[in-house]
Amino acid sequence: MNSFEPHITVATVVEQEGRLLFVREMKGGQAVLNQPAGHAEFGEDLMQAAYRETxxxxxxxVEITDLLGWYIFQPKPGGGVYYRTCFLARPLGHDPHQKLDTGILEAVWLTPEELAARDGEHRSPLVQRCVDDYRSGRRLPLDAIYQHPWPLQRG
Structure with missing residues (x-):
């Protein structure tokens, strides 16, 4: 019997002057390309997680502007399942003093064509799929997500 291991993740597609923001990061000893992405943390709503991870x-x-969609990915049979909520955002400003997360080599701006030419470096098939959906004009309203207020924590 396989166990079910869900991973709740977020990603952000950010465009500026025809280029999209990606990260080069290490995965399994290899440098790969991905949207700014990561796991939602306890007590954090999905938009907060997307802002923080970016x-x-x-x-x-960045300013989160729209919802792009939900993506489900299982890298291998019997492994964990990734539930990715992908947002669109516009860049507000770069903080040169912000230290990048461990494992992140650099942030890079690529055209969609440059990304496609480097398909062997994509962390997962979701990287290209999110770009394709973005370029198709998909935009969902942020209020498509309802976040019930977290209960007050009592200490």
Missing amino acids: LEETAWR
């Missing part, structure tokens, strides 16, 4: 991985402050 800042921590790229040093860019």
Whole structure:
């Protein structure tokens, strides 16, 4: 019997002057390309997680503007399942003093064509799929996500 291991993740597609923001990061001893992405933390809503992950991985402050969609990925049978909520954001400014997360080599701006030419470096098939959906014009309203207020913590 396989156990079910869900991973709740977020990603952000950020465009500036025809280029998209990506991270080069280490995975399994290889440098790979991904959108700024990561796991939502306890007590954090998905938009907060997307903002935080983008800042921590790229040093860019962004404004989350739209929801791109939900993506489900299982890298191998019997392994964990990744539930990715992908947002769109516009860049507000770069913080040169922000230290990048461990494992992040650099933030890079690539055109969609440059990304496609480097498909062997994509962390997962979701990297290209999110770009394709973005380029198709998909935009979902942020209020498509309802976040019930967290209960007050009592100490």
